Amino acid sequence: MIVLIGFMGAGKTTVGQLLSGQLGLPFLDADAVIEERAGCPVPQIFAERGEPAFRELEHETIAGLLAGPRTVLALGGGAVEDARTRRLLVGAHVVYLHVPYAGALARVGGDAGRPMLSRPDLEAVYRRRLGAYEAVATHTVRTDGRAPADVCGEIVSRLGVGGSAPHRLTFIYQPNVR
Ligand code: S3P
Numbered sequence: 001m002i003v004l005i006g007f008m009g010a011g012k013t014t015v016g017q018l019l020s021g022q023l024g025l026p027f028l029d030a031d032a033v034i035e036e037r038a039g040c041p042v043p044q045i046f047a048e049r050g051e052p053a054f055r056e057l058e059h060e061t062i063a064g065l066l067a068g069p070r071t072v073l074a075l076g077g078g079a080v081e082d083a084r085t086r087r088l089l090v091g092a093h094v095v096y097l098h099v100p101y102a103g104a105l106a107r108v109g110g111d112a113g114r115p116m117l118s119r120p121d122l123e124a125v126y127r128r129r130l131g132a133y134e135a136v137a138t139h140t141v142r143t144d145g146r147a148p149a150d151v152c153g154e155i156v157s158r159l160g161v162g163g164s165a166p167h168r169l170t171f172i173y174q175p176n177v178r
Pocket of ligand 1: 006007008009012031042075076077078079113114115116
């Protein structure tokens with residue numbers, strides 16, 4: 001399992017899709033799966049059921065996805081604030097896409113699809129989360145000023161996986177080769 005974490009605007013979905021193509025693994029965006037399960041968009045879940053209900057649904061959804069087949073999985077920016085979710089990430093490749101606060105705002109500022117952006121204490125939320133991202137990350141990759149393909153290339157080389165992983169496995173076990 002390769003899990004992408006980081007604040008809104010870090011590029012988790014864009015980089016995740018590229019990585020999925022490169023590694024030959026399916027890509028899943030936890031928020032998209034939550035929306036499918038809830039039958040409505042994330043802002044509507046926040047507005048009608050409240051953030052705590054969203055967080056519960058988020059944890060349950062991620063737990064289910066982590067127990068399923070191997071994928072490249074992008075998590076919403078707040079997912080790792082849940083200690084239960086952090087515990088479930090032990091043993092996965094967890095790639096933290098680091099974005100500076102100003103860079104994150106420049107990328108996603110004004111997006112009506114992200115209810116957290118209307119929080120007056122958003123910068124404090126960002127700072128509070130840095131520790132959680134770092135605590136669960138197995139790799140931290142900077143994203144500011146970089147193209148998604150460049151970030152993806154760094155992840156592939158840092159993970160030590162390349163090409164299409166399922167095909168590579170074909171050549172690993174060769175007993176009694178003379
Ligand atoms: C959130 C980030 C969003 C989404 C929800 C809450 C957050 O995901 O999960 O709006 O708390 O930072 P992205 O990080 O993909 O924007």
